[in-house]
Amino acid sequence: MNQEMRQEVVTLAxxxxxxxxxxxxxxxxxxxxxxxxxxxxxxSTIEESEFDKAMGAYRVISEKYKNALRELAQ
Structure with a gap:
């Protein structure tokens, strides 16, 4: 996993x-x-397609959470 991918994991987390x-x-x-x-x-390697699936799932969850917070803030 390269540094960019690791940073994306940290950001999503x-x-x-x-x-x-x-x-x-x-x-x-x-x-x-x-x-x-x-x-x-x-x-140390994870199949890239599995990693992409995981990141996609985290993006969806993260977006839903952010949208819910925005709605609550209004």
Missing amino acids: RELPDELLAEALRFLHSLTEKAQQNQPDNY
Whole structure:
């Protein structure tokens, strides 16, 4: 995973509400375990398509949360 991807993960994690962070970490952990099972010689790589799916899911959750906060603020 390159530095840009790592920064995107950090940015998205900051946008998530606290109650969703545990679920997000479990999901990332499950992706890591899956990658380790599929590639026992290289534990540091996660299949890019799986990473893209995870980031897409976090973006959706983050946008819903931000929209809900905007509505509450009005």
